[in-house]
Amino acid sequence: MVRTLSCPTCGQSDLDVCRYDSMMVLRSDVAMFTVACPRCGASVSSVQTIPLALREEVRFAAIEVGAGMGRD
Numbered sequence: 001m002v003r004t005l006s007c008p009t010c011g012q013s014d015l016d017v018c019r020y021d022s023m024m025v026l027r028s029d030v031a032m033f034t035v036a037c038p039r040c041g042a043s044v045s046s047v048q049t050i051p052l053a054l055r056e057e058v059r060f061a062a063i064e065v066g067a068g069m070g071r072d
Helices: 052-065
Strands: 022-028 030-036 044-050
Touching: 022 052
Parallel strands: none
Antiparallel strands: 022 030, 030 044
């Protein structure tokens, strides 16, 4: 599972999706993450599998808003 992105503007290659600025959940296991590049400030977006470290957070948020993804 890929947790890092590369900035297409400056080439920084260690942008961690777990430190996202925004996350749009597309499925219970996939989201579009947007991360700010600390080097050049570019906004980098990518559709990625949701890292295990964030899955419980996503599940809880889905339950809170009644999105239906939190059901077993």
